[in-house]
Amino acid sequence: MSDLRLLCLGTGDAFSALYYSSCFALESGGHWLMVDCPHPIRKIVREGAQAAGVAFDVSKIDAIVLTHLHGDHVSGLECLGYYFRYILGRSLVVYTHIDVANSLWNGVLSGSMEWVIEKPGALPRQRALDDFFDLRLLPEGEETKAGPFRIACRKTIHSVPTIALRCTAAKRCLGYSADTMFDPTLIDWLADAHLIVHEANSAFMHTNLDDLLTVRPSIRKKLRITHYPDTLDLAKAPLPPMRQGTVITI
Numbered sequence: 001m002s003d004l005r006l007l008c009l010g011t012g013d014a015f016s017a018l019y020y021s022s023c024f025a026l027e028s029g030g031h032w033l034m035v036d037c038p039h040p041i042r043k044i045v046r047e048g049a050q051a052a053g054v055a056f057d058v059s060k061i062d063a064i065v066l067t068h069l070h071g072d073h074v075s076g077l078e079c080l081g082y083y084f085r086y087i088l089g090r091s092l093v094v095y096t097h098i099d100v101a102n103s104l105w106n107g108v109l110s111g112s113m114e115w116v117i118e119k120p121g122a123l124p125r126q127r128a129l130d131d132f133f134d135l136r137l138l139p140e141g142e143e144t145k146a147g148p149f150r151i152a153c154r155k156t157i158h159s160v161p162t163i164a165l166r167c168t169a170a171k172r173c174l175g176y177s178a179d180t181m182f183d184p185t186l187i188d189w190l191a192d193a194h195l196i197v198h199e200a201n202s203a204f205m206h207t208n209l210d211d212l213l214t215v216r217p218s219i220r221k222k223l224r225i226t227h228y229p230d231t232l233d234l235a236k237a238p239l240p241p242m243r244q245g246t247v248i249t250i
Contacts, residue, residue, distance in 0.1 A: 002028045002029035002030075002148065002169070002170045003028065003170055003172070003249050003250075004026065004027075004028045004167075004168075004169045004170045004172040004173075004174065004249070004250045005026070005027045005028070005247055005248065005249050005250065006024055006025075006026055006027075006174060006195070006197075006247065006248045006250060007024060007025045007026075007027065007048060007049065007052055007054055007056060007246075007247050008024050008048065008052075008226075008242045008243060008244055008245065008246050008247070008248070009023045009024055009025060009044050009045060009048035009244065009245075010022050010023045010024075010038060010044055010048075010244060011226045011227070011228065011241065011242045011243065011244055012072075012227070012228070012229075012230070013072070013201045013203065013206075013227050013228065013229050014070065014071070014072040014203075015229070015230075016229070016230050017230060018230045019230070019244060020038060020044045020048075020244060021036075021038035021072035021073065021075075022036065022038075022072070022073070022199070022226045022227040023035060023036040023037065023038055023041075023044065023073070024036075024197070024226075024242075025045075025056065025061070026149065026167055026169070026174065027054075027056070028148045028149065028169035028170050029147075029148045029169075029170070031062050031147040031148050031149070032056065032060050032061050032062055033061075033062060033063055033064075033065065033146060033147070033149050033151075033167065034061050034063070034064045034065070035064070035065045035067065035165065035167075035176060036064075036065070036066060036067055036073040036074065037064055037066065037073070037074055037075075037076040037077045037080060038071075038072050038073060038074070038075050038076050039075040039076040039079060040076065040079070041058065041076030041077075041079055041080055042058055042079065042080075042083070044076070045057060045058050047244075047245065048244055048245045050245075051244065051245025051246070052245050052246055052247045053247075054247060058080060058083065059088055061080075061092070062093065062146070062147050063092075063093035063094065063095055063136075063146050063147070064077075064080070064092065064093070064094050064095070065094075065095045065096065065138075065151060065165060065167075066094060066095070066096040066100055066104070067096075067100075067162055067163050067164075067165065067176075067178035067179065068100055068158065068160050068161060068162035068163070068178065068179060069100060069103055069104065069107065069108050069160060069161075070160060070179070073179075074104075074108060077094075077108070077109065078109055078112055078113060080092055081109070081113065081132035081133055082113075082132070084132070085131070085132050091130075091132060091133055091134040092132065092133050092134065093133075093134045093136060093146075094133045094134065094135050094136065095136050095137075095138050095144065095146060095151060096135075096137070096138060096163070097137065097138050097140070097153055097155070097161065097163045098137050098139075099155070099161035100161050100162070100163065101135060101137060103161075104129065104135075105128070105129040109129070113127060113132065114126060114127055114128075115127070138151060138152075138153045138163065140153060140154060140155065143168070148169045148170070149167055149168065149169045150167070150168045150169070151165060151166070151167050151168075152165070152166040152167075152168075153165055153166075154186065154189055156177065156178055156179065156180035156181075156183065156186060157180050157181040157183050157186075157205065158178075158179045158180050158181070158205050158206075159204065159205045162178050162179050162180065163178060164176060164177050164178050164180065164186055164189070164190065165178065166189075166190065166193060172194050172250045173192065173193040173194050173195075173250075174193055174194070174195050174196075174197065174250055175189075175190035175191075175192075175193030175195070175196040175197070175222075176190075176196075176197045176198075177190065177196070177197065177198040177199050177207070178199070179199055179205070179206060179227065180199065180205075180206070180207060181205050181206065181207060182207040182208060182211035182212070184215075187215050187219060190219075191218075191219050193222065194222065194250050195222055195224065195248065195250045196219065196222045196223050196224070197223075197224050197225075197226055197242060198212060198223055198224070198225055198226070199225070199226060199227035199228075200212060200225035200226070200227065200228045200232075200239070201227050201228060201229055202229075203229075206227070209225065209228075209232075209237075209238065209239070212225070212239060213238055213239070220239070223239050223240070224239070224240050224241065224242050224248075225237065225239045225240070225241050225242065226241070226242040228241060
């Protein structure tokens with residue numbers, strides 16, 4: 001029987017000088033689902049997989065889930081889109097909520113990817129999102145099947161449209177808060193997961209670590225924190241921190 005494993009690739013907040021931006025990959029039955037895509041994504045994946053002793057490279061990604069469009073979560077998508085099209089010869093499958101998808105091309109990617117000059121003297125040729133990506137929407141209130149994974153999403157309280165996730169495979173479930181203010185109703189939505197990865201950053205529209213310490217013990221024991229600031233002493237953290245280049249079997 002397959003396991004559900006989490007490869008931690010980045011744990012830092014947007015301003016970190018110590019860690020890569022928060023992202024991870026889930027594996028079950030040889031299939032890989034990445035969650036978020038900061039830059040430099042190929043370097044992040046190579047170093048994280050090497051440190052964890054896992055045979056994983058971006059070429060093995062079956063799909064990516066985007067939680068929101070802040071640069072520390074999506075800045076590597078341009079690189080990966082080009083890499084999949086021109087090196088691997090296929091489109092990258094991207095899952096996200098409609099409210100995130102609505103701004104993905106015109107708000108993030110089109111400035112560098114929409115127009116191409118293919119030879120000297122040629123007129124620019126226009127391209128679109130589906131020249132690079134196979135975009136698939138995640139509706140709220142139901143699960144979406146992605147290979148061996150089932151993905152459910154819910155909107156969070158953040159400064160741009162953002163989704164929390166429940167990802168299930170091999171009869172195990174990972175809950176992920178993504179970026180959000182502390183929200184007890186979101187904690188309740190994540191409560192049934194076997195492992196809950198929750199952000200812990202006191203910046204604007206994020207979750208203060210002290211608030212996570214108020215959740216009931218049955219949930220608190222499942223929590224692992226990520227998206228933390230450089231000032232957090234990992235050895236003394238009151239909740240277990242995610243660490244780059246490590247694997248958790250859920």
